[in-house]
């Protein structure tokens with residue numbers, strides 16, 4: 223059942239001394255009750271603007287939005303009691319302590335004094351902030367500030383939770399903690415709309431993903447649907463001698479189901495394949511026959527990174543790939559470890575943190 | 588994050604908050620509560636950032652002492668003394684400057700993003716502004732007490748009734764309170780605490796000095812005298828001076844209505860400022876969002 227529904231949202235900013243910016247350009251979004259929807263998109267895609275419209279912070283120029291059947295634009299005062307919000311930048315009072323911040327939010331949700339204090343204490347312990355609860359936020363680290371802000375979104379049990387990059391700046395342990403909290407809340411019936419730059423997060427949490435670019439939704443579906451939409455499995459090979467690349471390229475083209483793409487100075491080549499094991503066997507046999515030496519070869523399912531990069535065109539563009547087998551920089555960053563991971567790698571820049579996450583998962587379970 | 592603490596949320600989140608917005612009485616109750624919570628936030632800030640309080644108390648003391656001892660010997664006020672003459676001027680200048688905190692604080696709140704938090708809460712849209720302007724009011728009340736005490740020590744005397752003196756204090760504070768709303772509106776429009784501070788300095792210093800605050804306006808060169816006589820600060824100073832009984836005997840009465848009826852002028856001014864800027868500021872608040 224539809225819980226959040228946005229139709230044709232548009233918002234144009236006209237910053238001084240610059241041309242108009244179409245932050246939202248006809249965005250449609252549907253979030254079913256009790257599910258998690260993740261908004262993915264490159265910087266400036268319009269994710270924060272979408273969240274701000276739905277949380278009554280800004281009015282769109284055009285379009286409609288409803289939450290639980292209530293018109294967000296006409297009745298912001300009826301929306302606010304049912305939402306919990308944590309924006310992209312922590313919205314906390316620097317001069318209040320962690321506890322005072324949460325207590326203030328509780329009182330402004332019109333919880334009674336006692337209930338508000340009790341809830342603040344619970345959230346402090348839920349977010350592991352005991353040692354910081356009586357210090358002014360001014361002295362908090364970025365991640366602690368962030369956690370106070372996230373706790374602020376949970377002061378009442380909101381029907382719907384808006385989280386704009388909730389785990390950016392959190393250490394791996396806190397990030398896992400946040401994921402647990404979100405999962406628990408969803409289990410209790412809360413609807414969640416979150417934005418994230420961590421594709422692993424979307425993969426783990428989201429029932430549905432909407433990819434946004436230039437203020438529009440350009441693709442949506444479950445993580446698996448999105449992955450399937452950009453082709454099945456892929457075969458990746460890593461050459462010892464870049465001089466073999468043109469021949470290897472032809473072989474991959476013959477056995478694969480798409481135009482191969484390359485990176486790492488032409489030593490790393492990738493091709494989609496309908497039946498990857500068979501394709502890989504044939505390719506390896508052909509390489510053996512021609513004495514092409516390999517560092518590495520393997521099969522990989524597409525990751526959300528691939529989906530993201532492909533859909534938002536922030537990898538090498540199609541033309542680049544056709545003209546130049548070297549591929550783009552972004553492509554290179556995203557695929558350092560061919561054949562090792564099955565669909566859960568994060569972008570190159572974040573892989574350190576996300577690897578650490580995985581260790582934590584292992585340790586915890 | 589332990590199992591126990593998660594379980595704690597399970598229990599507490601199962602409790603729905605009792606929204607008490609069903610009837611008007613509850614709405615009024617919420618409005619008072621919201622105003623009190625945001626005022627308390629500003630009181631905590633005054634406590635945590637003592638520079639504000641130190642500045643608010645030391646600066647007026649310094650002004651009283653400087654004007655009394657540096658100029659007191661030179662500036663001759665016929666039939667009175669300079670200390671008695673300038674106290675109303677110092678009061679007015681201090682409380683007007685005291686109102687500028689609302690401007691820089693609203694700009695700072697926008698910068699910090701906390702306004703976004705408030706705006707997503709089911710609170711009254713006027714509450715943050717009420718809390719903020721109440722904060723200024725308190726700071727100004729403290730300043731007034733400090734200045735009056737210092738004034739008494741250096742020889743300032745109230746030469747009117749208690750009620751008139753109380754009316755003078757009330758008028759000064761009320762004018763400053765109305766001005767806080769103006770500054771809050773400007774703060775949300777300009778959005779930069781630094782700009783607010785610098786511009787209020789640039790605008791308010793001339794405004795308070797080219798008035799009758801520190802010298803009788805009839806001693807000023809003609810263009811400045813005309814400005815001074817129409818300056819709202821002059822009306823405020825004149826009103827306070829009259830109510831404290833500090834108008835030097837035999838001083839000429841300027842031939843403009845505002846100076847002849849200063850108390851009424853100030854009351855009209857306060858009403859006009861509040862009528863215009865309270866709705867403007869609340870409307871602005873309902874539209875602003877950080878970044």
Ligand SMILES: Nc1ncnc2c1ncn2[C@@H]1O[C@H](COP(=O)(O)OP(=O)(O)OP(=O)(O)O)[C@@H](O)[C@H]1O
Nearest residue numbers: 235237243245264265266267268269270271272878
């Ligand atoms: N207040 C504003 N004034 C001018 N332009 C703005 C404003 N807010 C957003 N924009 C512009 O609107 C576009 C969308 O911004 P938005 O913050 O929604 O992006 P985002 O998807 O959240 O990006 P990020 O991943 O960097 O957080 C950007 O081009 C941004 O520069």
Ligand SMILES: [Mg+2]
Nearest residue numbers: 269270271310
């Ligand atoms: Mg954003």
